[in-house]
Amino acid sequence: MNPETKPVSPRLQRIQLVSRIVRYAILGCLILAVVPFLFIFFWWTPPPSWSISHLLHPLLMIPTQAVLCLWYWKLAKLFHFYERGLIFAAETIRCIQTLGILCVINWLLLSAYNVLGRIFPPPPPPALPPHVTVTAVESPFRIGFFTFSIAGFNLGLLLAGIIIVLIAWIMDEGRKIQEEQELTV
Amino acid sequence: MAVTRFKSGVSPVPRQPPHSKTLARYPPAAENAQSLLNVNYLSLFDKKKLTNEIALVILRAMNANKNSSKANARLKRIKYMSRFLKGLILACFVSTGLLVAYGRMMSLYGMSVLPPLVKTIGENVYQILYYALSLFAAITLYRLLNFYEKGMIFSAANASQIRRLGFLAIAYALLKACNSLFLPNEGIFMVPTTLINFLMSPWFFAGCFIIIITWIMDEGRKIQEEQALTV
Numbered sequence: 001m002n003p004e005t006k007p008v009s010p011r012l013q014r015i016q017l018v019s020r021i022v023r024y025a026i027l028g029c030l031i032l033a034v035v036p037f038l039f040i041f042f043w044w045t046p047p048p049s050w051s052i053s054h055l056l057h058p059l060l061m062i063p064t065q066a067v068l069c070l071w072y073w074k075l076a077k078l079f080h081f082y083e084r085g086l087i088f089a090a091e092t093i094r095c096i097q098t099l100g101i102l103c104v105i106n107w108l109l110l111s112a113y114n115v116l117g118r119i120f121p122p123p124p125p126p127a128l129p130p131h132v133t134v135t136a137v138e139s140p141f142r143i144g145f146f147t148f149s150i151a152g153f154n155l156g157l158l159l160a161g162i163i164i165v166l167i168a169w170i171m172d173e174g175r176k177i178q179e180e181q182e183l184t185v
Numbered sequence: 186m187a188v189t190r191f192k193s194g195v196s197p198v199p200r201q202p203p204h205s206k207t208l209a210r211y212p213p214a215a216e217n218a219q220s221l222l223n224v225n226y227l228s229l230f231d232k233k234k235l236t237n238e239i240a241l242v243i244l245r246a247m248n249a250n251k252n253s254s255k256a257n258a259r260l261k262r263i264k265y266m267s268r269f270l271k272g273l274i275l276a277c278f279v280s281t282g283l284l285v286a287y288g289r290m291m292s293l294y295g296m297s298v299l300p301p302l303v304k305t306i307g308e309n310v311y312q313i314l315y316y317a318l319s320l321f322a323a324i325t326l327y328r329l330l331n332f333y334e335k336g337m338i339f340s341a342a343n344a345s346q347i348r349r350l351g352f353l354a355i356a357y358a359l360l361k362a363c364n365s366l367f368l369p370n371e372g373i374f375m376v377p378t379t380l381i382n383f384l385m386s387p388w389f390f391a392g393c394f395i396i397i398i399t400w401i402m403d404e405g406r407k408i409q410e411e412q413a414l415t416v
Binding site for chain 2: 009011012014015018019022075078082087088159163166167169170171173174176177178
């Protein structure tokens, strides 16, 4: 061991270990998220009768799944930065911001899916026997744990994305203030 | 800054500055400034007083504690943004509360589109836990933004608030997984199914990630503090 090299602090060692484990777990999730893509490309067979509603689901599933894969990839990158000891660095905070932006993009895609699903409704299920009646009352408003749904549009993901982006921005500003203060004599 | 305020006025100190030769090529205002500096600032042996007792004791002292104008602008932006987010959270929470109250009022008169009022004890308990968690999460987020508004961005208090949000997300995942315990329509309560639902919940994942990221940031802050204290 070179005596001149600085010993790594035990805290940093712990961070590196945990980050590595989490990064491998995320990469595992990424592989699982890629599987539906493979399924679409290799095993999907077109239905005998072609219509927009039949194509809509697989076509809109591709960008949503791509955003999910990108999200996992960015999360793995974030933990890679932590592993390298870059905790409050500009790259790390930019990575968190990107994760928030991807949440917003995912919300936009899901909303588009929702709207298109209303314009082109899915094919009706097989008819029920005449003596069976189904009554379902759907509420226009649904609230929950940071889930705000108005007329079928869930705003929870949008809200989460915006909050992540804004908190990352606040952290970035804090980092810049710290840097400026360090440079000030 | 304090010295330049007296540039245009007559110097109250008639003493000649010691470096008069070097100051000869500068205009008289600079000479005055130099003399002020010598008399009021450099002559004091306790320089700590200059930065800590600005308004009370020393009139023309430099303010070393003051942030630069750039940092001040950044802090102001952070304050505005935190205030905006706090307002947004309050508005969301109050509006949803009002909507629920309105829906319940309408259901009492039989004109509601909302589902009927809960009846069983289990459903009541589930709803109370559900709203309590939501309220607690909103309060935690509000407190976090309060810290940001005060300019505390990388502090231990912030980390504890974010960690609490992570634990609340996990608690929510647990509550959702155990819904069959409270709601009879959700099927029979079985431990393995509940456990799988809990572990596969996105809220569980999100909570775990929030806790891990907060822990890493807290450790990073401690390392920074240790390094700052090391000479």
